[in-house]
Amino acid sequence: xxxxxxPPVPGLRITSEKRSRRLAVPRGQPTAGSGRxxxxxxxxxxxxxxYLAEVTARLPGPAKAHTGIVAELRSGLHxxxxxxxxxxxxxxxxxxxxxxxxxxxxLVADGFLPEIAASHARRVATVLLVTGPLVGLLWLxxxxxxHPAIRIATLWQWTTxxxxxxxxxxxxxxxxxxxxxxxxxxxxxxxxxxxWLPARxxxxxxxxxxxxxxxxxxxxxxxxxxxxxLAAAPGRLSPLPAAAAAAAxxxRLLIAKRAAYRCLAxxxxxxxx
Amino acid sequence: xxxxxxxxxxxxxxxxxxxxxxLHGYAIMEALRVRSDGQVDLxxxxxxxxxxxxxxxxxxxxxxxQAGGRRRRVYELTPAGRRALDTERGSxxxxxxxxxxxxxxxxxxxxxx
Numbered sequence: 512x513x514x515x516x517x518p519p520v521p522g523l524r525i526t527s528e529k530r531s532r533r534l535a536v537p538r539g540q541p542t543a544g545s546g547r548x549x550x551x552x553x554x555x556x557x558x559x560x561x562y563l564a565e566v567t568a569r570l571p572g573p574a575k576a577h578t579g580i581v582a583e584l585r586s587g588l589h590x591x592x593x594x595x596x597x598x599x600x601x602x603x604x605x606x607x608x609x610x611x612x613x614x615x616x617x618l619v620a621d622g623f624l625p626e627i628a629a630s631h632a633r634r635v636a637t638v639l640l641v642t643g644p645l646v647g648l649l650w651l652x653x654x655x656x657x658h659p660a661i662r663i664a665t666l667w668q669w670t671t672x673x674x675x676x677x678x679x680x681x682x683x684x685x686x687x688x689x690x691x692x693x694x695x696x697x698x699x700x701x702x703x704x705x706x707w708l709p710a711r712x713x714x715x716x717x718x719x720x721x722x723x724x725x726x727x728x729x730x731x732x733x734x735x736x737x738x739x740x741l742a743a744a745p746g747r748l749s750p751l752p753a754a755a756a757a758a759a760x761x762x763r764l765l766i767a768k769r770a771a772y773r774c775l776a777x778x779x780x781x782x783x784x
Numbered sequence: 785x786x787x788x789x790x791x792x793x794x795x796x797x798x799x800x801x802x803x804x805x806x807l808h809g810y811a812i813m814e815a816l817r818v819r820s821d822g823q824v825d826l827x828x829x830x831x832x833x834x835x836x837x838x839x840x841x842x843x844x845x846x847x848x849x850q851a852g853g854r855r856r857r858v859y860e861l862t863p864a865g866r867r868a869l870d871t872e873r874g875s876x877x878x879x880x881x882x883x884x885x886x887x888x889x890x891x892x893x894x895x896x897x
Contacts, residue, residue, distance in 0.1 A: 580832070584832060586854050586856050587808075587828065590856070614829045614830060615827065622832070622833035623832070623836070626840070630840075703841060706841040706843065710837075
């Protein structure tokens, strides 16, 4: 909820002279030359589609992620066109008035950036938090199958492992803790908490990026430990769970790395607003 | 009245517009114009991200509905949204009362009759 003194909703800052002037034009009365060149000659649907293409060209991520936004804006533009037509404008002018009323495509896209970043961050954090325990179980199965000395034991009993392996597992635990904390934070700040937290759109992609790099660290270290074990005592490893754990970790590492960089890119684009 | 003047209050205004009935995006914009007597002039395209943010916060719920051959996303206040609107109204009244008191000419404020 907004309260006095709280930062404005992103996308509603209208700073440039040009935008102020555009807004000052009476509604439904496009001035000569206010449309983009060539747009007036297009059929109504095409002018709307061109406007939507200008908005989506500025949105990050794959086009498929924006289909909902585009569909909603499209139906809004058609509603606006209907409204201007029933106010007496001919179809071509009504569509221009609707587009003019929706505002600069860059401004509209800027408004959606924090929302897109938040939902991407939330998805990344969720995927990492869900896959983490699954991959962890595969590693646990590998450890138990490979070292018969380890029954399903408490973590501190694992200190009976060789020293370097024990240290490696502690590092993995740190990376897992970072991933879990940052992932939980990413989910928390993009949900109901949005009501009470001050709007800082760069927070969620940062949390998700940290969770992503944490997962890269955890999976990477797991794979390194596996490689060390393979080099030290290849016969000791139980091949099936080890292969499954390694495959799962490689997949998660690649996904997490890509997602983390995308979150950082979104955060950077929010900084430029 | 443009976007700068509404700073920080757009969320509450959108909730208030949705209070009587669920509305789709463009109907919300038209309701804003009608209820402000044409004084509110926002770029319509910027209202949609604000609605998405309110949805994420759980203050409004959105559903796609089909009417007259057109699919529209209809927004509705949630119980949490109604509570938030009450809070917003209360804090606006307090804020407005303080600012009105402060903006009153000193001669009047000093000699209440």
